[in-house]
Amino acid sequence: MSQISKSFNGIKVLNSVDFELRRGEVHALMGGNGAGKSTLMKILTGVYQGDEGQIFIDGSEVSIQQPNDAKENGVSMIFQEFSLVPTLTVAQNIFLTREPRNNLGFIDEKECIRQTEQLLNELNVNIDRNIPVEQLGVGYWQMTEIAKALSQNTKILIMDEPTSSLTKNETEVLFELIDKLKAKGISIIYISHRMDEIFRICDRITILRDGKHVMTSPCSELTMETVIQHIVGGNLEHAFEWKDRNYQRNQEPVLQVRNLTSGRRVNGVSFDLYRGEILGIAGLMGSGRSEMVRAIFGIDPIDSGEILMNSQKLSIKKPEDAIKAGIALVPEDRRMQGLILDHSVKDNILLPILSNIKKGMFIDDAKGNQIASEFVTRLNIKTDNIFKTSRLLSGGNQQKIVLAKWLANSPEILILDEPTIGVDIGAKTEIIEIIRSLADSGKAIIVISSELPELLALSDRVIVLNEGRVTKEMDRKEIASEEVLQHAIQVV
Ligand SMILES: Nc1ncnc2c1ncn2[C@@H]1O[C@H](COP(=O)(O)OP(=O)(O)OP(=O)(O)O)[C@@H](O)[C@H]1O
Numbered sequence: 001m002s003q004i005s006k007s008f009n010g011i012k013v014l015n016s017v018d019f020e021l022r023r024g025e026v027h028a029l030m031g032g033n034g035a036g037k038s039t040l041m042k043i044l045t046g047v048y049q050g051d052e053g054q055i056f057i058d059g060s061e062v063s064i065q066q067p068n069d070a071k072e073n074g075v076s077m078i079f080q081e082f083s084l085v086p087t088l089t090v091a092q093n094i095f096l097t098r099e100p101r102n103n104l105g106f107i108d109e110k111e112c113i114r115q116t117e118q119l120l121n122e123l124n125v126n127i128d129r130n131i132p133v134e135q136l137g138v139g140y141w142q143m144t145e146i147a148k149a150l151s152q153n154t155k156i157l158i159m160d161e162p163t164s165s166l167t168k169n170e171t172e173v174l175f176e177l178i179d180k181l182k183a184k185g186i187s188i189i190y191i192s193h194r195m196d197e198i199f200r201i202c203d204r205i206t207i208l209r210d211g212k213h214v215m216t217s218p219c220s221e222l223t224m225e226t227v228i229q230h231i232v233g234g235n236l237e238h239a240f241e242w243k244d245r246n247y248q249r250n251q252e253p254v255l256q257v258r259n260l261t262s263g264r265r266v267n268g269v270s271f272d273l274y275r276g277e278i279l280g281i282a283g284l285m286g287s288g289r290s291e292m293v294r295a296i297f298g299i300d301p302i303d304s305g306e307i308l309m310n311s312q313k314l315s316i317k318k319p320e321d322a323i324k325a326g327i328a329l330v331p332e333d334r335r336m337q338g339l340i341l342d343h344s345v346k347d348n349i350l351l352p353i354l355s356n357i358k359k360g361m362f363i364d365d366a367k368g369n370q371i372a373s374e375f376v377t378r379l380n381i382k383t384d385n386i387f388k389t390s391r392l393l394s395g396g397n398q399q400k401i402v403l404a405k406w407l408a409n410s411p412e413i414l415i416l417d418e419p420t421i422g423v424d425i426g427a428k429t430e431i432i433e434i435i436r437s438l439a440d441s442g443k444a445i446i447v448i449s450s451e452l453p454e455l456l457a458l459s460d461r462v463i464v465l466n467e468g469r470v471t472k473e474m475d476r477k478e479i480a481s482e483e484v485l486q487h488a489i490q491v492v
């Protein structure tokens with residue numbers, strides 16, 4: 001891609017960007033939230049058209065005006081939001097609108113299944129091709145998307161944050177699959193904010209910043225520090241460092257969870273949470289962390305056990321009960337659950353606090369604007385103004401809006417499930433700071449995170465979950481290194 005420029009409503013989001021991809025390489029495309037990664041890829045796949053620039057494939061210039069042109073040139077993209085139809089089977093999804101036909105012109109189901117079988121065998125993937133994809137885990141959706149791409153003779157495969165909804169095992173399977181694709185000569189463009197993944201599977205890295213190409217280099221010639229410097233355009237101060245918050249745990253716990261059991265994943269969890277404390281929840285995928293907080297918040301039914309808040313027993317049957325009691329949960333899949341895409345950035349941020357900023361019958365608009373603007377600045381939410389429709393923001397910036405919404409009006413107990421997923425490295429640091437200051441102001445906070453450096457930077461105390469039970473509790477001061485925690489997570 002050569003000298004690609006693109007503006008939306010007069011604002012330039014890509015500025016003469018060059019991007020080169022070699023055959024059979026995995027090329028990381030990195031940059032802060034709103035840097036222009038998804039937009040550049042949408043131009044390559046014909047979702048958008050560039051205002052300027054040229055695209056060459058195998059040395060010849062191609063014209064990509066619409067998604068079909070991209071397909072014909074062997075370019076496929078797996079979007080941050082999947083494009084599968086949940087009620088159709090794997091096989092039906094793969095051949096949707098291109099179904100093999102028999103002599104009479106009817107869809108040839110058998111042929112469809114046969115070809116699916118062949119594709120999945122080639123990829124060495126074991127999925128039931130005959131049940132609706134909605135009954136399969138997200139990891140399998142991804143594989144279905146990849147199989148679908150391959151069935152279209154893909155030469156260039158684009159993955160936009162493919163692991164953000166995958167478990168650790170599913171991620172491993174994806175990485176193996178990527179190796180196989182590479183070996184077949186397929187070139188992959190890989191977008192992710194997770195440094196460790198990039199260094200593990202990518203051959204080269206290209207970094208964009210504010211719509212401009214900053215650098216392209218082989219991974220082997222880069223360190224994580226240089227990559228971060230290029231992404232943020234300077235040095236990142238005090239990233240991920242634990243600072244003793246100097247808080248005293250001496251009163252009654254604000255939250256007491258006793259023998260909580262819910263579904264198959266939560267089997268008798270007990271713990272206390274104190275005012276002003278940040279409690280980190282560690283554990284492997286499937287250890288029951290998200291399920292536990294879903295039960296506390298009233299999303300999943302509680303089978304037995306009890307929850308006490310300020311020593312009073314709570315009866316939580318639905319999220320409204322939890323919210324009324326003063327508990328909030330920021331879920332892991334925020335874009336789906338936490339955002340009204342057609343509302344403005346401001347309206348989304350202010351939603352939970354509207355009643356607080358009312359002046360009689362009217363909403364105090366100046367105050368609302370001020371609060372929304374403050375969070376846009378602090379979290380570096382990239383938007384032209386606070387009145388922009390949330391749908392038009394980049395993926396990571398949408399994530400930040402949902403966080404801002406709860407951070408702006410933190411209730412007594414705030415539960416955050418993977419608070420920095422999809423968020424760029426600069427904003428991660430800021431989010432950690434905000435969570436800390438909320439705790440300083442007396443809120444009680446629970447944080448689930450799979451990123452150990454983040455968990456260690458935040459937590460005053462860590463509990464480890466395994467098969468739905470608390471297997472270890474550690475004061476932050478007892479955890480000398482990431483390895484200690486890693487060990488505690490893996491030892492049963
Ligand atoms: N259809 C649109 N209309 C207006 N602005 C848009 C549109 N699509 C993207 N933008 C803007 O273009 C900029 C780049 O967005 P893009 O989605 O490419 O970022 P990104 O690098 O993929 O970020 P993230 O890491 O958050 O996914 C953002 O400021 C975004 O708000």
Ligand SMILES: [Mg+2]
Pocket residue numbers: 037038039160394395396
């Ligand atoms: Mg994006």
